[in-house]
Amino acid sequence: MTGQERSEEKSECVSLSPMREAVPAPPECERVCVFGTGDLGRSLGLRLLQAGYGVVFGSRRPHSSSSLIPHGSQVLGHAAAAQSGHLIFIAVQREHYDFLVPLANQLKGKVLVDLSNNLRKNQYPEANAEYLQSLVPGAEVVKGFNTLSAWSLQKGPSDANRQVYICGESVQAKQAVMAVATKLGFSALDRGFLSVARELEDFPLQLFPQWRLPLYIATGLSAAFFFYLLIRDIIYAYFTQGKDISFRIMVSLANKVCPIVSLIMLSLCYLPGVLASFLQLYRGTKYRRFPDWLDRWMLCRKQLGLLALGFAFLHVLYTLIIPIRYYVRFKATERTVSVIRENRTTEFDTTTAWSGDSYLSLGILGFSLYVLLGITSLPSVSNVLSWREFSFIQSKLGHLTLLLCTAHTYLYGWNKFLSSSTYKWCTPPGYMLCLVLPSVVLLLKLLLITPYTHTQNNTLSVMTALSSRHELLFLCYCTL
Amino acid sequence: MTGQERSEEKSECVSLSPMREAVPAPPECERVCVFGTGDLGRSLGLRLLQAGYGVVFGSRRPHSSSSLIPHGSQVLGHAAAAQSGHLIFIAVQREHYDFLVPLANQLKGKVLVDLSNNLRKNQYPEANAEYLQSLVPGAEVVKGFNTLSAWSLQKGPSDANRQVYICGESVQAKQAVMAVATKLGFSALDRGFLSVARELEDFPLQLFPQWRLPLYIATGLSAAFFFYLLIRDIIYAYFTQGKDISFRIMVSLANKVCPIVSLIMLSLCYLPGVLASFLQLYRGTKYRRFPDWLDRWMLCRKQLGLLALGFAFLHVLYTLIIPIRYYVRFKATERTVSVIRENRTTEFDTTTAWSGDSYLSLGILGFSLYVLLGITSLPSVSNVLSWREFSFIQSKLGHLTLLLCTAHTYLYGWNKFLSSSTYKWCTPPGYMLCLVLPSVVLLLKLLLITPYTHTQNNTLSVMTALSSRHELLFLCYCTL
């Protein structure tokens, strides 16, 4: 074997070296095997062919499955196919895995890639990949590619999910699979041992797990305030004045519930950070874990904030269509008519103009910052930000947004806080209730940035001898 | 050769091993060669130097092109330069490729990377890379990097397009080029043999190929409805009442065309999925390809939906500025004045209030979901969604959006459907015309989710023995 030959051979086999002992390599390309000729198997085979691999399909009836098989590949029986490659993709359903048992000898030492998925969580007692490993103990099972659809396998990863997760016991087997993934244009991430397989198999079945809690909170708050305001506004008017103003449910009531829920959720988004800071101050150290509930709360802050933005967006739309409403136009005409008929003079009130305009202006600025926060939480935008930039926007601008929106709500109340007619049936209006939480958050935050606590905080930082910049960043994240 | 020496050597030569036979390697870095000292060549050379390669430029006049050449590189004549590296980037225009013919001997076995582009499609009978290969048959031509600008080559891939496409006959040559691309920070994707080169060369010249059909549809629909409404609203008023209300073209007419086109395009976006489901039910199998027109239609659904969102956005803006318009303010004053002068009393109509407010509320909710659909179709957002999440949003929420927008339009018509005065010149108003298609889509979808068809669909799934989760995903994509 000359040096020239050896080096050619080496560059050609991408960390799949053990294969060379098993099969004489074709002159140009490395061969991989795909068991199963369904949509998934065929799509995968096509993609492998395009990436320069030789593809051998393993099929129960190798002679009858010809028409749809990608051109350039070979179809053999399972046993024959198993011999032709070191790497075997198992693109059949878990229910049919038993056909592999009699092949145990041929599969010995091979890398089996389990691509299967289930139709629902906990369908089987153990993960498909672990089941496969138990059937063929001599092979090295790697779980992977299952998060991709046949579609994205066929079309390549250009606009679908690039990220592929794999797991398995053998480091070498995983490296072989990762090399193939890289050549197919995916970026593979090793998630650990085969025990992680269940998690990977559950991944395609998950439906917004991180959004669930925030969505429950949003739904609960909306329902609670909807009924509270329904009673206070519409049923109260019906009982005391006998007027049917139920049409107000559609716009007026919705436009009260939305800003209330938005403001509460925005403060729920910043409350855990403040709580964490105080906990650290109280404990005198930042190196103890937070309680679990606080941890979980902090992990769904992004979702809380985005839902709050959604409600704020609805509030803006509901507010902007006010002058188009029939009721509003009717009232305006009625007011003008009454001014004329009663021959009143109208007086312009500068204070009302000031407070009204300030209220609107604060709302506009608050909403603009809100949108800015939303844009920077888009994955592609937050990825180009340095950590300091991200925390500047999410912490400084976030608290500023909360401040502006709270001030906007206070100005809405304006001089109604002290008037007793505001408190129908002795209940405060919705916007007063929703001011409690943001006021508390802002007060606590104010306490944290006063000189005394600030010094304490700094002392804390200096005290901890190991605190590097990274740990500050970590802390920063925690107390965002 | 000691083990230490061998391992150093190995880690240094990244799958470019054949080079070692040709040239005594420099102690620290591998050398690559760049032919051409224009903007592109220099940018590429600079980037290669930064990535730790040794760079040798090949130039016609090696001694006169000194000042702009990146510091640290070498400039030689073509023949001498060709000898110094295994990999040669051809950064000259196709018109000057003939200078390579006399170098055939020096180029034998070398990897030539063709980076060229053309000024327009079909400028030459064959692809530049294929032409290059025909000129230097002894070399291994790889097409690649041509989708990058000199700018992004120089600045690195941090905020430009990371993806680089390559193609070529030799797997080893492609691997060598991919290794370089990876070290420069790009992620290279092997697209196949040299016959793909024309496609890669056409890529930088393409101008929204997937948007073309949806844009034609949008333009056609807009023009058709514009003229239809122009005749019905403005020309009709001129003929029958002699009034010139042409100023309404700018806002009123635009605000009728936009929502009509938006709603039709949204239903065009969901129609193919429904058709595909019925086709599968009719055929009794999901393993036959759809007809070509249906395939093409399904592939431009995203673009149809985004254009529909654009028109909906315009509709929202046009609606929100209504109360600012001179005409509207004039009418409001006139109405109030006539109430006073004719001493009429105004009566508040709760039904009108209910229908008007519901109409507005449905519009707001529909538009919010519309925006949500738009956000989730941003590449960075759809990438972090699991397939189930993506299909939940695009299918469930998508049909809900269509339902809300259709209901919004029906409520707009409200009690005008049966009034004969609505049908000027015996033509229905635009919003009635545009209701046909979404109503059909929603009815068909309703049929699909009724128990009987649902069972049929399920039977279909169970019947097909090979149906894995992936194939369901595939199906799911098809019938989104």
Place this chain on the structure above:
Amino acid sequence: MTGQERSEEKSECVSLSPMREAVPAPPECERVCVFGTGDLGRSLGLRLLQAGYGVVFGSRRPHSSSSLIPHGSQVLGHAAAAQSGHLIFIAVQREHYDFLVPLANQLKGKVLVDLSNNLRKNQYPEANAEYLQSLVPGAEVVKGFNTLSAWSLQKGPSDANRQVYICGESVQAKQAVMAVATKLGFSALDRGFLSVARELEDFPLQLFPQWRLPLYIATGLSAAFFFYLLIRDIIYAYFTQGKDISFRIMVSLANKVCPIVSLIMLSLCYLPGVLASFLQLYRGTKYRRFPDWLDRWMLCRKQLGLLALGFAFLHVLYTLIIPIRYYVRFKATERTVSVIRENRTTEFDTTTAWSGDSYLSLGILGFSLYVLLGITSLPSVSNVLSWREFSFIQSKLGHLTLLLCTAHTYLYGWNKFLSSSTYKWCTPPGYMLCLVLPSVVLLLKLLLITPYTHTQNNTLSVMTALSSRHELLFLCYCTL
């Protein structure tokens, strides 16, 4: 050593081969060493373990730091730990680097990865990595991973920044570090020699460096126009008519400043491209560098444009809430009342309706294009565009946006340009001032696309013999 053994060994050692001579490798995984058991060190160790590495922590007190150390790793004294791996991550603060000096012998030939960051820029005379290299001259120092937080190290790169920058003197050492980064799921980019370390260390400390100049410009323009309009509108009214209309600051004034600043910044975004084109025409060549100020200006065009979009967004919101304002509703009532009381007849003016509606319509179309430009400048969207598509949108649609917005402003002025009452205290209104710059830009652009200049431009292109498509793209970028 049989072939089987050799190949196994090879696939297992990822370009870290020199390690094999130093330590007998564990049967399954490669060992790396982490000095420091703080948050950062522990997070990194955990991630390394998950990726299949063996991890040995080096600690001052190996026996007392047990509880928080990730399960599966080993804790040794520094000297012992240094012997167990070829790659050593230094996860301690720069202040404690001196403990490495006595270990010089054990660290000889090892790769030391400096992960440290500083609390502020220029905290120390030299970069931390250079300081480390001077302390341990026998080791090969590589700077890297410092842009990551402990958080994203622990959680993996799925939704944080994937990109990792490294630099160092030795190519082999950098390759070893890059291999680890790749296995951890990051994508590493080699930025050059150790002299770049300071730049990398400053990166996490930077706060929107590219946004600074555009933000200064926006703040300056806003302040200037605010005071100009304050004097012209509010103080003028107070002096000449004694009226206090200061409440107009909150909405009316803000709604004048926003569109003015937006339009000026949009034209500032397109001015440098036009200037560059004229400079190239004047020079007769496109191969000379632009002056520095023009270069810097061109590099912040994206930021200028996005800030302009922000101001336009505020302008839209401020405009849409106009009919809700107390002042506006008061005025409307007053107008109607005066019509009645003075028994005037109102006459509908078609010209006013035309100009008003056109003004609004142009504004809406301009803003929609503005938003489209904003969306396409999102990193994830611009990444999927080909260069021609990106330049089509940013150049063609960009200039169209500028044209629409300028026409919108001209129509706002309409017939007031020639009325002397517009010029209070002999000063022109703000919107006239802000029309100067966009008019100039549009005129210059018009000149550039007239046949004569166009031919000149083309001649320029043909003259330059080396101009490839890439260079045209480069030029295209410059003169966008």
